[in-house]
Amino acid sequence: MSSAAPLPDLAALLAQRVDLDPAELARYDLEQHPALADTALLGTALHDFLQRQPETGERFGDAVDAELRQLVEHKVNHFATLLTRPWAGESLDAGLALGRQQHEYGLSTAWLSSAHRVYLDHLEQRVGGLALAADERAGLTAALRKLVFYDLLLQLSGYHAGAEAVSQGEAQRLARLNRLYITLSQVSHIAARNVRHLGSRELAAQTLLREVCETVVEHGGIHMAWVGFIDAASQRIEPFAWAGADAARYLGGITVSVDPARPEGQGPSGRAVRSGQLQLLEDSLNAPGYHAWSQHALRQGFRSSVATPLWRDGAVIGVLNLYAAAPGFFGAEEQRLAKAIADKIDLALGHLDDLERQRQAEARLLHQATHDPLTGLPNRTRLFHRLEQALQADAADRLTVLMLDLDGFKDINDLFGHSAGDTLLCRIAERLRALCRPADVVARMGGDEFVVLLEQLPDPHTARNAVEQIISAVRRPVPLPDGEVSVSTSIGMVTGSAGVSADTLLRQADIALYRAKSLGRDQYCLFDDELERQLKQQQTTRHAIRAALDGDELALYYQPKVDLQSGAVIGAEALIRWVVNGEVRAPGRFLPALEGTELLGQIDSWAIRHAIAHAAHWHRHGLPLQISVNVSAISLRRPAFFGELRALLAEAALPHQALQLEVLESVSQDSLQYIIDCLQACKDIGVSLALDDFGTGASSLLHLQRIQPDVIKIDQRFVRSMREQPENIAIIKSVSTFSQLSGRTVIAEGVETEAIGQDLLALGVRFGQGYAIARPMPATDFPVWVSQWRPPAAWRCHVTAAS
Template identity: 45%
Template sequence: MSRPHPDRGQSEAEVLRLRKALDHVGAHVFIKDLDGRYTYVNRMVSELFGAAAEDILGRTDERFFDLSLSKDLRDHDRRVIEEAVRIEGEERNVVARSGETRYFQAVKQPLFDDDGTVVGVLGVSTDITARKRVEIALRERESLLSDILDTASVAIFLVDRDGVITHANRRMAEMFGHPLAQIIGSEYVAHIHPAERDTGRERMRALLASKIAAVDLERLYLRADGSEFWGHLTGRRFQDGQGAERGLVGVIADISAARRAIERHASVINLAMDGFLAVGADGRVRECNAALCTLTGYLREEILGSSLSRFEAQESADEAAAHTRRIFATGNDRFETHWRRKDGSVVEVEVTATCLRRDEEIGVFVRDIAQRKAHQDELRYIASHDLLTGLPNRALLFDRMRQAVAQADRAGTLLAVCYLDLDGFKPVNDRFGHQEGDGVLIEVARRLKGCVRGDDTVARIGGDEFVLLLQGLGDTGAVEAALRRVLVAVAQPLRVGGSEVAVSASLGAALYPRDDADTDTLLRHADQAMYLAKQGGRNRFHVFDTEHDRCVRERTERQARIAQALRDQELVLHYQPQVDMRSGRVLGAEALVRWLHPQRGLLAPAEFLPLIEDSDLIVELGDWVIATALAQLEAWRREGLELQVSVNIAARHLLRTDFVSRLCAHLDTCPQLPRHALKLEVVETAALEDLAHVSALIRECRELGVAFAVDDFGTGYSSLSYLKALPAQVLKIDQSFVRDMLVDAEDRAIVEGVIGLARVFGRTVIAEGVETVEHGTMLLALGCEQAQGYGIARPMPGAELQAWVGHWRPDRAWEG
């Protein structure tokens, strides 16, 4: 019976399933032919190489690795092929396409055909990066730990439960003079001096048996050459990672030099200027030096064995003992106290205590500080007083002010903070010299002290400036009476350089708690009031007005809020059309600023512009209005609407020396826009502030192509000469005249006069405030055809104006 042939389709399906399975194996699987070309790679190889399988097949390792690694891989492949052997554990580090270095372990074996001939290499490579990194980290950690131990300045060692040293660092070998190999494996107690060896063995056993938690002591050790040295030993038990007791860890510091230094210091201490005592844990004196005997008046024999409490003049014996215990507990202390000498006299001393041996002895240094305290008192006085007059200075003044404020709060009385500056002192100083001038200040200080009561304060804060704190005042009448007394006292004639001279004072006062401010602010308010007194004619006083100051602060805060609104884009422009009532043509629009307030809604200019008219913020706002209006003009032109926009310019903005340059900068941002599309309006009163300057500025702007109008015409000081000098093309009749001209003959006459002046001087005239058809009819009858007002249109957002222009028609009564 013939053998069935396998189904080809079935074989290919098996191959596909095998390939798919290999793509999901957690390893890199590949096959190479005898020339090292890849004939199969699974998905993980493609990801490693960063290339599709079809871009890998047919290529050799040189395409994907550097020459050195490619050569090594090729040599291993050749060995597999030529010797027909399996190679395991081949490790390589590879730089992946991402730039990261990864580590792989590969198994390679020969691939045979049906005849047993080697036709290629089958390889399986596993990513062992994580394991290698752990191994590297462990090696680095062990090396670092060894380096740390070997660079330590103390001996570090481990002892097992039998007392044998199992580990030691290089410093221990150096310290004991034995090779490190000889130290390790030796008994720890063998290195202790024979005189202390038994004690050391007992301590070690107690520690291993958990009878004591740790050791911290000084011990005598033996070197290899037989010499001895003192070491400070600390030791404790240690456990392995599973918590099993493994032995002891010990640290030894060579303290021989320190011990010798202590012995030397003992002789130095005995010769020291400060007193010294060594006190045991029982609070008894074990040792003292000669300086302490001199300080206390006791003999050395009388001091030794006594308690520290015998010297204390302020503490009882129990308190002194408790203090000694605290020093032992904390290790050190420094304090000032009073000691009583043998003769009963008391001396102020500074005591510095430090622990010499833990739980055993403290050292106490005692210094007589009577002279130092006197010097400190002198320095404190200098730091807090004016050296010329002896009065408190600024530093002490503020301390007194805080106390005076607290006292006023408790008593419910007035505190007057008075700032005094001498009038006419500089001429006296210049005429008679600084020495005589100092004499004047001393005399003024004396007079001021004579004007105040015991609880009051007089301070000199510099030059000829003084501050008085007047406490316990019942009302403003008492304050004013006190201030008058001060002015009278200062104004009395003085003898200076053989001549009689007179100085006076300007005095300002702030009253707490009516002026409920902090001390710094109170003094500043008094200074401000003094300045007003000096401006008012000198030799007088002025009391700070808190209500006026509150209004100033409130105005400042509101100005800051408007500035914030400008930064936060809360301000918008609305546009009120300007029309020819006769022809019905829309000539332009006036840009009017509005505040879209987050809480209060849309606010008119009268709500906020008056607050900033006298500040530079009006300039910043004016620049914003010009820039915004120009941008709106460009937007209208793109929509086919060509108008002229009028922008109001404040006097402060107009009179700036850089106004024209700033205007040019705005115009340069819109190079396609005709310059005559912008018209600037200035109120008549602003133009009159500096007529020559404003006239020159208008001419300069007209040369740029920008038009000018005089707003609110008729409200200022209009005259023929003024109108002739001012080269503005347009006059705007103020709405206050237009609104009432139907019922007020004088207003009608003013309107008619302005129209006549405009006609004579060749100016265009436009009327504001046209609220009814009748207003427009009368204006037309008087010869004014251009107008704006609620009777024509209210101000509207720029986006709505084009639609309004398309639908607006003049009233039939206006058609002539």
């Protein structure tokens, strides 16, 4: 080993520190002892020793075996060079490099020093095996020990040099990272904001993304930032939000595509969309495929950029573009920042979509809560809210509420089915909307009931015109799959006033509607205080009648029907009476209050049950008369009516022909096929059918054909006034003639005097009932009256034209 060449400064300094004289090593000529190196044995010992150190596993992790073997190989090779050429430049460089490498691995100086303990043990064992004198072995051992310490200092020098270089770079890196993380923090804050107050999803997205771009430019050292979304139709990436130097002008002068076949699709944005990966542009001056934008970028001062895809529901929907003035600006940390910002944008957009879905769901729920699902009209809740608002306005007295009910709607449902009924409701709703002004409200309250709210009316005449137009529009036929149907409407009308609540106004409109229906339907009624008083009286009456049904306060009185000429009693009509504290009240005092209610049907059932019981009793005791009972449309609409009637007849063992049902002509006007079928079923089992109050309906002969009665009862209003109104005589004579020709029996009501009876006989009407024959009487009195009854002599002597 030569000592002629001077030592490098660092080597000389380190050798001096461990008191190692190069001549001392040269004296032993270590190249003559190759056994000292034995790199295989040293390598095994060093690997086994270091692998047992806890720090080894902590630093190298899962890659401990491969990484450690590589490091041990470097250390062993350096050790071999150290023994033979300790002062060579390559040995010096290798020692320093090993020190830096171990710093880069993150190993401690203690770990580094422990490896040199293995060197010492190895050398002492090898020296012990050499054929040397004792003093020479001791000298060689001391020299080698110094050489090991020299190498330790050499590697520690490299270790600390690496740490110092890292420290300077770390300061710069930390400053850059600090700037980047501030940017990311600001972006995170923006993305997490509650944006519900920003309005629509698009406005909220544009506001958030513009703020993100502004933050990236301000805090991230970025020259320009923009976000674009894919337009599926044009296959372009359309700018949506941006910030930075002349960003709007730059973006206005370029076209960005996702189509790889177009030059505009070859840039970082297009590639990012297609690949789903971040795309880096190191320098716009020499980037392939960037020529479509390079001149624009250079004019704006952009040299490098990064394009990061934006995702939603597993698909790329757009791209985040960041630009810098310096080439190569976007290193690993900047690229991670770009990805992190893109992730935040993805989350923010997802949050916006969730908010939009929530907003739409809330809007749907609100619409469902405030609108009718069938017609789409506002419902009761929405109407009530609008009505309250209108009443709080200064022009409450220029407000009118119309409450509509469709006449005969239930019959449409019964005949054509509920689907047809729904179609009818929708068509009527459309007509009402078409008639009203945009500011008016048309609402469906439920069933076949609608409300129209008219605001800012110039005068009451305008409201009446609107009512008449509605009545006319509803009358028009409505086409259905099974044919056209026609309905009419009854309308309650009320005018607003200051201080009146919405609830009160709707209640008053309902009162007026009830009055309109009771007046004959297909018309309207204006609310006044008298209507309310009448309604309260009706409510009181209904309550009392319910109590009367339960308290046995109702009774049936019977008015005979007779052959005017022969005097024979042909039957009797059962008429209900209300007995209150000994006072007998006629039906005219309470039945009108029950019209249109289920209570009327309960009265019918009570009357039929008791009339059948009385008739059966009289039949068993030798008085086989036919008893007639009035029945309302409400009863005939009940599906169980016919079955219950047949059961009552069977239970009483009463011949079916001994019962007659009297229906008003107005029932036939309301009825459709269901009621007609019910009446026909009664006739089919032998129950007689009489058409009561004939002549009072709008189309008497038409309804006569529809229900096919056995008996026609001429309304008493025609009979009583025959002599004062001669035209009634013609009506009665026509009905009598028609009945005889069609094989029907005619009974005249209202035979109040002997003279009326004589006149009726003269007109060919042979049967009648009225006060001239007998007033209605309790059931217990009726058999006695029958046994004592004698017709007036004038009637018995009268010879009719028919006889």
